[in-house]
Amino acid sequence: MTDQALPPQAPLVPVLSPAHEAWRVFRGNKAAIWGLVVLLLIMLVMLCGPRLYGVDPFAIVAPPFSEPFQNPQLWLGSDYLGRDILAGLLIGGRATLLVGVSAAAITVVIGITVGALAGYFGGWIDAWLSRLTELFQVLPALLFAMVLVTLFQPSLGVVICAIGMVSWTSTARLTRAEFIRLRSLEYVHAARTMGAGDWHLIWREILPNAMAPLIVSATLVVGVAILFEAGLSFLGLSDPNVMSWGMMIGANRRHILECWWAVTLPGAAIFLTVLSVSLVGDGLNDALNPKMHLR
Amino acid sequence: MTIVRRLLVALGLMVAVLAINFTLIHAAPGDPASVIAGEMGGGDQAVIDSIKKAYGLDKPLPEQFIAYLSKSVRGDLGMSYTYNKPVSSLIAERIGPTILLVMTALLTAIIVGTLLGVLASLKPKSLRSAVVTVFSLAGLAMPVFWTGILLVILFGKVWPVMPIAGMYDVRNYGATGWAAALDALHHLVLPALTLTLVYLAQYSRLARASMLEVLGSDYVRTARAKGLHEAVVVFKHALRNALMPLVTVAGLQFGNLISGAVLVETVFSWPGLGTLALDAILGRDYPTLLGVLTFSSLFVIAANLLTDVSYRWIDPRLRTTR
Numbered sequence: 001m002t003d004q005a006l007p008p009q010a011p012l013v014p015v016l017s018p019a020h021e022a023w024r025v026f027r028g029n030k031a032a033i034w035g036l037v038v039l040l041l042i043m044l045v046m047l048c049g050p051r052l053y054g055v056d057p058f059a060i061v062a063p064p065f066s067e068p069f070q071n072p073q074l075w076l077g078s079d080y081l082g083r084d085i086l087a088g089l090l091i092g093g094r095a096t097l098l099v100g101v102s103a104a105a106i107t108v109v110i111g112i113t114v115g116a117l118a119g120y121f122g123g124w125i126d127a128w129l130s131r132l133t134e135l136f137q138v139l140p141a142l143l144f145a146m147v148l149v150t151l152f153q154p155s156l157g158v159v160i161c162a163i164g165m166v167s168w169t170s171t172a173r174l175t176r177a178e179f180i181r182l183r184s185l186e187y188v189h190a191a192r193t194m195g196a197g198d199w200h201l202i203w204r205e206i207l208p209n210a211m212a213p214l215i216v217s218a219t220l221v222v223g224v225a226i227l228f229e230a231g232l233s234f235l236g237l238s239d240p241n242v243m244s245w246g247m248m249i250g251a252n253r254r255h256i257l258e259c260w261w262a263v264t265l266p267g268a269a270i271f272l273t274v275l276s277v278s279l280v281g282d283g284l285n286d287a288l289n290p291k292m293h294l295r
Numbered sequence: 296m297t298i299v300r301r302l303l304v305a306l307g308l309m310v311a312v313l314a315i316n317f318t319l320i321h322a323a324p325g326d327p328a329s330v331i332a333g334e335m336g337g338g339d340q341a342v343i344d345s346i347k348k349a350y351g352l353d354k355p356l357p358e359q360f361i362a363y364l365s366k367s368v369r370g371d372l373g374m375s376y377t378y379n380k381p382v383s384s385l386i387a388e389r390i391g392p393t394i395l396l397v398m399t400a401l402l403t404a405i406i407v408g409t410l411l412g413v414l415a416s417l418k419p420k421s422l423r424s425a426v427v428t429v430f431s432l433a434g435l436a437m438p439v440f441w442t443g444i445l446l447v448i449l450f451g452k453v454w455p456v457m458p459i460a461g462m463y464d465v466r467n468y469g470a471t472g473w474a475a476a477l478d479a480l481h482h483l484v485l486p487a488l489t490l491t492l493v494y495l496a497q498y499s500r501l502a503r504a505s506m507l508e509v510l511g512s513d514y515v516r517t518a519r520a521k522g523l524h525e526a527v528v529v530f531k532h533a534l535r536n537a538l539m540p541l542v543t544v545a546g547l548q549f550g551n552l553i554s555g556a557v558l559v560e561t562v563f564s565w566p567g568l569g570t571l572a573l574d575a576i577l578g579r580d581y582p583t584l585l586g587v588l589t590f591s592s593l594f595v596i597a598a599n600l601l602t603d604v605s606y607r608w609i610d611p612r613l614r615t616t617r
Binding site: 131134135137138139140141142143144146147148150151223227230231234235236237246249253256257260263264267268270271274275278279282 | 319551554555584587
């Protein structure tokens with residue numbers, strides 16, 4: 001027997017790790033790559049832009065309603081108070097992204113905990129947690145967040161908690177469904193037979209296998225949370241000492257016709273950010289879906 | 296789940312919503328009585344005590360909750376600080392414009408969105424399918440108040456043909472009948488269009504995905520094999536099953552219509568519940584704010600019940616009690 005006796009038709013298939021394989025599919029999705037690139041660029045600008053530009057977004061630096069592209073010192077013009085639009089744009093995404101990502105993190109933590117406990121234990125725990133989920137689904141999200149922010153003061157922390165509190169229900173339902181599907185699979189029974197406790201089964205056996213749809217849903221939650229933060233700051237319900245894109249639009253709301261640039265530009269920034277987040281989410285959806293790997 | 300059990304759950308949810316609102320009032324920093332006194336221009340301890348007595352705030356919490364519950368059930372949501380009117384009558388005044396706005400947008404979006412989704416699903420690799428996908432991605436990423444502002448700039452400045460604020464023109468003050476209705480419709484165009492664009496993005500995406508799934512199923516192949524006309528297969532056989540997820544989302548959105556309209560109403564100064572809620576926030580008018588929240592939550596519960604009933608109507612398999 002020599003090596004030449006091996007069947008010649010079997011082509012060499014490189015064995016890729018799941019992460020590598022996911023990246024290969026993700027890389028093939030042009031829109032997702034564009035989304036990722038734009039998102040990284042936005043983050044880079046948020047990180048370095050304000051320091052490089054060095055203008056205080058709250059400072060009054062020019063006459064109000066200065067038009068854009070007229071003055072090289074004031075590239076994007078000024079708003080109704082005479083504040084530099086470019087300075088606001090450069091720093092305004094920090095609050096937006098921070099709130100979006102933190103609120104999504106809270107959403108995911110609450111959602112996974114509630115969903116995992118309900119789906120794993122079933123019975124009365126499931127019944128009560130499902131009622132709780134239903135209750136929070138019934139509360140009108142934006143109004144409830146508005147009430148929370150009004151009753152407690154509008155600081156970044158309160159805004160983050162308010163958004164997190166109203167948006168965890170869909171993650172909880174998704175996690176619960178995944179846990180119900182996975183908990184009766186053989187490998188879970190095997191682990192239980194070997195003496196694994198509930199805690200180990202939930203976090204080490206079932207959750208890792210439920211991660212793919214949860215990661216995708218978490219990405220989508222980031223986009224929703226960014227829009228949510230923008231809406232709250234547009235209504236004037238955000239920390240008044242932190243410049244954000246939504247706040248720029250809200251502040252200039254009464255002067256839409258006098259200075260269109262002060263409302264359209266921050267809106268375009270929000271749009272671009274949310275769009276790239278959702279493109280990345282779509283890409284992850286394909287990349288983490290095993291059915292797509294067969295192609 | 297039988298209808299009776301569903302109703303009991305809805306009842307329990309209503310009590311829970313009221314309990315949350317009650318907790319919110321008491322968990323907020325600051326004593327409600329001194330807040331009220333502050334809104335009235337301040338007052339000494341005697342004034343605060345008399346307010347406590349008048350609002351029953353001197354009684355133990357459980358007793359206060361029962362009183363709050365029985366009042367809410369009777370439709371008494373308290374008095375507005377700013378308008379000095381019962382909150383329930385304020386809500387009654389403002390609910391009409393909100394329902395008009397949201398229903399116009401929702402119905403347009405459902406019909407047009409379903410059609411777009413169906414068209415896209417028939418040729419999933421075609422240009423028109425790609426256009427629908429890009430449109431819905433963009434529509435979902437646009438902040439709704441920004442869309443509204445863009446429309447205001449477009450139709451208020453660049454090509455000023457549409458009214459951009461309010462529901463009636465002040466020059467038509469006192470008009471009734473057809474003139475008033477036409478005026479309101481004219482003012483409705485832009486806010487309704489803004490809201491429609493958001494909903495449309497969701498429905499066309501959902502309808503496309505749902506139709507693609509249904510069109511691949513065996514019974515659709517059977518229907519085609521029987522030699523049925525393609526239009527019959529698509530619109531009679533496939534669409535009916537593809538509608539289920541659309542009904543779910545429509546139910547959720549109908550219930551959430553007050554919340555969903557807040558931003559659009561603010562942009563266009565539309566005199567609905569959303570602007571009422573925002574004014575209540577700016578004026579620190581807690582009874583009105585909580586009243587709108589309570590009312591909206593009860594509205595969602597009612598809408599969910601309706602959605603459940605319409606499932607049974609669309610899907611005969613659900614009619615038999617399980």
